[in-house]
Amino acid sequence: MLRWLTWLLLLLIVFAVTSVLLLRLATVQTWLAHRLSAYLADRGLACMTVGEVEVTLFDGVRLNEVMLCDMRGDTLIAARSLKLVRWRVDLERHRVHVHELELDGARWYLAQALGDSTSNFTQWIASFGGSDTAAGGSPWVIQWDRFKIHDFAFTHHDANEPVLPFGVDFDHIEVRDAVVEGHDLLVIEDSISAVLEEVRFRERSGLVCEHFSGDAIVSPHGILVDGLRLRTPGSDVRADVRLLSTSWDDHSDFLQKVRLKVELDSSKVRFSDIAFFASELEGMDLEVMAKGEFRGPIAELKGRKVSLWYGDRTRFEGAVELSGLPELANTFIVLDVEQLRTDLADLRTLPTAPFTEGGRLELPEELAALGTMSFRGNFTGFFTSFTAYGSASTAIGALSTDMSYERDTVSRIFAFHGALASEGFDLGPLIGDATLGTMACDLKVNARGRNFAGMQADLEGMVPLLTLNGQAVSGITVNGRLQRDLFNGHLECDDPYLQLTFDGLADLRGRWPKVDFTAAVRHADLFGLRVLPKQHLGEVSFSIDARGELAPDSLKGTLSVKDLTYCDD
Numbered sequence: 001m002l003r004w005l006t007w008l009l010l011l012l013i014v015f016a017v018t019s020v021l022l023l024r025l026a027t028v029q030t031w032l033a034h035r036l037s038a039y040l041a042d043r044g045l046a047c048m049t050v051g052e053v054e055v056t057l058f059d060g061v062r063l064n065e066v067m068l069c070d071m072r073g074d075t076l077i078a079a080r081s082l083k084l085v086r087w088r089v090d091l092e093r094h095r096v097h098v099h100e101l102e103l104d105g106a107r108w109y110l111a112q113a114l115g116d117s118t119s120n121f122t123q124w125i126a127s128f129g130g131s132d133t134a135a136g137g138s139p140w141v142i143q144w145d146r147f148k149i150h151d152f153a154f155t156h157h158d159a160n161e162p163v164l165p166f167g168v169d170f171d172h173i174e175v176r177d178a179v180v181e182g183h184d185l186l187v188i189e190d191s192i193s194a195v196l197e198e199v200r201f202r203e204r205s206g207l208v209c210e211h212f213s214g215d216a217i218v219s220p221h222g223i224l225v226d227g228l229r230l231r232t233p234g235s236d237v238r239a240d241v242r243l244l245s246t247s248w249d250d251h252s253d254f255l256q257k258v259r260l261k262v263e264l265d266s267s268k269v270r271f272s273d274i275a276f277f278a279s280e281l282e283g284m285d286l287e288v289m290a291k292g293e294f295r296g297p298i299a300e301l302k303g304r305k306v307s308l309w310y311g312d313r314t315r316f317e318g319a320v321e322l323s324g325l326p327e328l329a330n331t332f333i334v335l336d337v338e339q340l341r342t343d344l345a346d347l348r349t350l351p352t353a354p355f356t357e358g359g360r361l362e363l364p365e366e367l368a369a370l371g372t373m374s375f376r377g378n379f380t381g382f383f384t385s386f387t388a389y390g391s392a393s394t395a396i397g398a399l400s401t402d403m404s405y406e407r408d409t410v411s412r413i414f415a416f417h418g419a420l421a422s423e424g425f426d427l428g429p430l431i432g433d434a435t436l437g438t439m440a441c442d443l444k445v446n447a448r449g450r451n452f453a454g455m456q457a458d459l460e461g462m463v464p465l466l467t468l469n470g471q472a473v474s475g476i477t478v479n480g481r482l483q484r485d486l487f488n489g490h491l492e493c494d495d496p497y498l499q500l501t502f503d504g505l506a507d508l509r510g511r512w513p514k515v516d517f518t519a520a521v522r523h524a525d526l527f528g529l530r531v532l533p534k535q536h537l538g539e540v541s542f543s544i545d546a547r548g549e550l551a552p553d554s555l556k557g558t559l560s561v562k563d564l565t566y567c568d569d
Helices: 002-023 026-042 120-134 248-257 365-370 427-431
Strands: 048-056 060-069 075-090 095-104 107-112 141-158 172-188 191-203 208-219 222-231 236-244 259-270 287-296 300-310 314-323 332-342 373-381 385-394 397-407 414-426 436-449 456-468 471-483 486-494 498-507 514-525 539-551 554-567
Touching (some): 075 120, 107 120, 365 427, 397 436, 427 436
Parallel strands (some): 095 141
Antiparallel strands (some): 060 075, 075 095, 075 107, 141 172, 208 222, 222 236, 236 259, 287 300, 300 314, 314 332, 385 397, 397 414, 436 456, 456 471, 539 554
16 A cells, blocks of 8 residues: 555656646647637637746746737737636636736726627626526626736727816726736626725826725725825825715716715825816816815815815814815805914915916905914805904904905905904004004994905994004094095094094095094194104194195185184193
8 A cells, every 4th residue: 555655646746747847848838828718719708819828836827918809809808927826717606716816018908889888898798607697697706815917008998978188087098007916806797896005007187196005995886995095296195085976977977976975184185186087177286285074075075173284374174065166266165164374375376267277366465464364263155255253363463253255356346344353453554554553443344445455444333442653542433434544424532642523524535635524622632642743732622614625725615613722731
C-alpha cells in the first residue's frame, strides 16, 4: 500500500510539473485560447475571443487580448489582460464568484442604438441568461472578493438623446484613465455594491476625480456611500451620502429629482465641480468650507447644524433653506442665523448670474465703513429683497433690526423699511459727513436711494444720543424726512446744551438754502455745541418763522425772529 501511494504521489507531481511546463508553451496557450473561444461561442454568448491563456499552478488564470462582442457584433468589452484567481461559474444558478480579479487596459463600450429601449449590455445579459431569464428565472449574481482595475475606459452613448453642451451628460459619458481598487464587490442585475479603496478617473466634460473611496451601493434607486472621501483639483469632501432616485432617468434632471441626504464633515467644496452636474452653475468659481446635515433635492435644499466658511472673513453657523438653486438671483433663502460674519471685500467676490460673464455682487461703497459685520437672528428673502430680524454689530456700532430690504437691479435703487435701534452707531462714516458722530436711536425707518450718502429716509421715533461736531446731544424725538442737508418734519430736543422745537422744511442742498419752518429755541449753548469757537460766547434763545430762500447777504421771502435773548458770560 505504501509503495502504491508513493508511486501515485510521484505520478501526480510529474503530471503537475508537466502540465505547468506545457501551459507555458505558446502553442498550448494558443490552443487553449481557441478552445475557450469555441466553448463560449457554443454557449451562445455572441462573439468572444481570447488571444492567449496563461495558467499557473498557484497564480490562477490570465487571459490576454480578450474581446467580447455585443449582439450586433460590435465590441462591448475589450481588455489587454484579465487575471482570475480561484474563480467559479455556476450556469445553473446564474452565479459567478471570483476570489481576485486584475484587469488592465480594459475598454467598455456601453451603447443604446437609435430606437432601442435597452443598452447593448442589457441585451447581452439577456442572451447570456437564455430562455430561463426570459421566463423570469433568477438574476445573475457576480461576486469579486478583491479587484484591481487599471487603465480603464468606459463610454456610454444613447443615440436617442442629444448631447449636452456642458457638464456630465449621463446619456453620453466618456471616462478614461480610470483606476478602481477595492474588495467585496457584488453585482445583482443593475445594482452594485463594493468597498472602494481607490478610484481615479477623468470624464470628457472636464470633471477630474483625483481620489474617491467609501462603502458604496449603486442602483437605479440611489447612490449610497458611507465614509465617502472625494478629492478633485478644487474640492476635498468627507461625508456620508445618499442620492436617492426612482430610476436612472432622474439623474438627467439632477437638481429637481435626485433627493440628497448628506451628513457632511468639514469639507472644501468648489462650485465649479458642482456645475458639472448642474449646468446652470457653469462659470461659477466659488469655494466654500462646509459642514452640516443637508436634505432634499438641490432645487429645494434644507440644511441643519450648518457651518460655512468663505473668503477671508465670512462665516455662517445655523440652519438654512434654499429654494430655487442654482439660480442665485432667484433663490429664496430662509436663514436661522446663530452667527453670520462677513465684510464688504468678501461680499463683493460673490458671483452673480449669468456666471459665465464673471459678474460680482455690487454693493454701495459706503458699506466699507462697517468693517467686519456680524449678525444673529433671522434672514428671509432673496439677495436683492429680504427681511432681516436680529442684532448686528459693525466696526462703527451695533444695531438691532427688523428691516426689509429691496434693490432694483435695473435702476440700482435700494429701499429698506422697518424698525432700527442702536445704543451707539457712528453715522458719519456711513454717510460721509464728518459733523455727525455716534448716535443712539429707536426708530421706524423707510428709506430709499442709490447710495447711503444720497438716500432719503422717513424717520419716526427717539434719538437718545446724537453727536454733532464731537458734542453729544440727547433727548431728541423726530418725525419726518431726512436727507443729506435736508430735513422736513417735526423735531424736538431736550438737552442741557440745546432745547428746541422745529416744525417744517430746511433744505440746504442747493446754492441758496430753502426754508419753510417754525422753530423755538428755548436754550442753546453755542460754545457747548461747538458752533462758535470762542468760550465767552454764551447762551441764546429765540423763536423764528422763516419762509423763502436764505443767503449770507440777502433774503428772498420772510423771516420773523421774536423773543431773542443772548447772554455773554
